[in-house]
Amino acid sequence: MKMDKTYKTRDYGNIFRLIYAMKRCTRQQIAEKLSISLPTVTHNLNLLTQRGLVYNSGAHHATGGRKANLYQCVADSRLALGIDITRRHLSLVLINLELQIVDKKRIRCAFQDSDAYFAHMGRELTEILSKNGVDGGRLLGVGVSMPVIVNSDQKSISYAEVINVGENLYERMAAHIPYPFLLFNDANSAGLAESWVSDSSGDMTYLFLSASVGGAHMTGRQLQYGANQRTGEFGHMCIVPGGRRCYCGQRGCLDAYCSAKILSDFTGGNLGAFFEALKQGDNPGYRRLFDQYMDYLAIAVKNLRMCYDSDIVLGGTVGAYMSDYIDVFRQKVAALNPFERETGYIRVCHYKTEAAAVGSAIYYINEFIGTVENQ
Ligand SMILES: [Zn+2]
Structure with missing residues (x-):
């Protein structure tokens, strides 16, 4: 049976995840670590390369003098945006798959649960994305972190004392964020960012x-x-x-x-x-x-x-x-x-001011890496 050139299997995702975890690896290393055949590795590497997720980053001298090609993830193939709302500041951080900060902005701006505030946030979001040439195809989603306790639906809030928020915050924000987005507790997000970066x-x-x-x-x-x-x-x-x-x-x-x-x-x-x-x-x-x-x-x-x-x-x-x-x-x-x-x-901590924003964006990076075969 001839293998369909676009057929994606679980191996496709596992190979991507292995390269992501190891930073760079050879075809042989992938075959050994995942216990799959070299032709299967090659087929999936071709697919991943065609889709712009992986690239051949050059030759590496293996022991014994033979050269082997190294494969790496394309860090900027997908990005996620983190927004951190505090009482006095609004921060936006654009990160790539390797959690590198592509761009960031921090504005002194007092939080108000008002349409004017969310419209301002929406304009800043549009500006940072267009400045970096990021369209909806490359943007995985927007994580919004706040000093509140967020319910497990990541859309409703169970406790807010540090800032005043009203009912249906998510729905009102949605009018200004035309991408998938979720709400996160600021400290949880910051912790997640530190854990990933260490x-x-x-x-x-x-x-x-x-x-x-x-x-x-x-x-x-x-x-x-x-x-x-x-x-x-x-x-x-x-x-x-x-x-x-x-x-x-x-x-x-x-x-x-x-x-x-x-x-x-x-x-x-x-x-x-x-x-x-x-x-x-x-x-x-x-x-x-x-x-x-x-x-x-x-x-x-x-x-x-x-x-x-x-x-x-x-x-x-x-x-x-x-x-x-x-x-x-x-x-x-x-x-x-x-x-x-x-x-x-x-x-x-590793991050100075942007940990919470980075952590809320990591949610989308994590989701993408975990389900890349379904994308
Ligand atoms: Zn207390």
Whole structure:
């Protein structure tokens, strides 16, 4: 029987996924790893190449002197857009299949649940796509992350205190986003982005330290949602019984001690200015404040290590400044941990401001890679 030239099998998807995971590989490596014949590999590589998903990136010297061609994914063959909505900013990030940031924009713009705001968002979306020559054929979808708890339908919201949102938000946004789109919790999205960008495939706990505190827990790059989509609501763990009042109505929550506002309130809402002044070192008040901030944060990190026994990534707007202080911070956590002195499991985030937007776009990249044979 002659093989249909356009026939796609499960091998087609598996070959694409293997090349994606390995970054580059030879025909022989694919045949061996997937236990399929070389003619089947060749047939599917031809199909993937014709469709613009894979390319031959040149020869590689194998041991023994023979040259073998290397195949790689075409990173820009598909793109996804992530939009992050916060109280004060609107960010857009266009990423390709390899999670490289193709373009991004961050606008200072206060959130309002209004048609005018969503129309503005729609115009920014159209602009970034047309500027980069991205049409509906290459765009996989748009992920919108917000500081809200999103139901499992990714369209309705079960809890929103940080920003005010009304009913039927998704439907009202849809009028301005003419592509497939879904809503995501900001901290979950940011955690997902950090988990994908790190080389580790192990468990990861992500602490999102921004205007509000949240987080995420990932197992093998998969977000754990829990029964009510509330896994990772670390901001409302109690760290000081009867302590400061939290916006949720309770007392002593981590959010009341470790939100970015605790620091930025001293510099007119500008977190960058706080860390700049801290670095200058001439304000002992800021040093004491940040030292106390790290003391509370260390309690949270120690507790998370006890719960999950996984890597812990410090993210969000504060996490982005933690590199300079990580050694001191690790010592604080080590002093609280009864089991271990080693603190290499505490890491600083990779992304500075765009993690939530990247993570919401990753949803579409993940979906595409998982179902490429059906596209
Ligand atoms: Zn709370």
